[in-house]
Amino acid sequence: MAYELYYWPDIQGRGEFVRLALEEAAAEYIDVARQPARQGGGMAAMMTLLEEGASGRVSFAPPFLKDGDFLIGQTANILLYLGSKLGLAPRDEAGRLWAHQLQLTVADLVVEVHDTHHPISVNLYYDDQKKEAKKRAREFIDSRLPKFLGYFEQVHAANPRRGDFMVGSKLSYVDLSIFQVIEGLRYAFPRAMQKQEPDYPRLVELHDRVQERPNIAAYLASERRLPFSEEGIFRHYPELER
């Protein structure tokens, strides 16, 4: 049975980390909110499940994944589950927890990226918190961005199975997520990334290798890959870069 992914239909957002894993593994899946309502899809289908849950289990927010009787929310948790199913995570417990730890750190970075354009409230427009956004974005670019990318670069360098991956000697969902992070950061902060990227050669190489994987390349060229936009997490507001 096909996996059912529930996420906002018009943005990459957090759902994209899940889409990349499903696409790399060539898993059969339905991106439910992007299907026509007459086929049981659309926003209404997502909102119903979001509000009612299943077997008493309700998610706080999309994305969530339905796999038969399983209904799983929280991006990193979905990847923890799919990682085993799709062969995109180490099989041993220590490795599985390590990959998950890195994904949770990606999630922390994603929150901070989001807050560069919404430092005060998700309920206010960007224009209503632009002044604060400029301050937060400056701090992010100068301090947090190098801290996170420096950390991931260090992790890659310290992988004892020296090679091409963040974890162990095989591709994992962490590699796909690092690709997405680099893509998103380049979109949101092109000037900062142009300046900082030379400090993280391993991540840039990893990004390029992921991009060239046949299933990922096919996905990126397809209509299934939504464009970045000023509705998502990674937004390009030129005034947020100095």
Add this chain to the structure above:
Amino acid sequence: MAYELYYWPDIQGRGEFVRLALEEAAAEYIDVARQPARQGGGMAAMMTLLEEGASGRVSFAPPFLKDGDFLIGQTANILLYLGSKLGLAPRDEAGRLWAHQLQLTVADLVVEVHDTHHPISVNLYYDDQKKEAKKRAREFIDSRLPKFLGYFEQVHAANPRRGDFMVGSKLSYVDLSIFQVIEGLRYAFPRAMQKQEPDYPRLVELHDRVQERPNIAAYLASERRLPFSEEGIFRHYPELER
């Protein structure tokens, strides 16, 4: 062998969610950074492991847990691991993922609580971002706090094993975390909580029951329980409440 918990020695912070699980289970553990340096503890011991990691695995930030060869970072990930070890999580996969999903949502709430006093940068003092903090705290109290507590109340009510717990029919680390969240919110936002708590009777009852559990009560009365303070995540700045 005793678990080794590595966390900042002077605050509850994120480490407290792990301490509560270890205490409830009466697990043998060492709070390493709070031990004397001459016994191999202290901040130096923590910083060494934070910077060097083990087997190529480095954490982005405390807390992290050492259990023999395992070195595990990210609070929710530590609890995922300990939940199975200490009998503080469901045994079936779906239940385990569900408990973890809730813990990740607790983690999201904790980030938002932290950002009420640090909306612009962790590198700036509170006083240097007080104006923005007031705005963010107002949004948090009026909008985000009820959204999160309403969600957890709904989850409790929807637990098909009707009873006293967030997940299934037994105490889990999620219950301990809800206790800590209510404690922290009462400390940080006493006026807002006084007003809002009547809307969340199940969470308040759960908090009270956790507080009375013998191991938790003994812990809270001990010197091992650090006080809340304006160095941690839950901080009481009266000006942030209207």
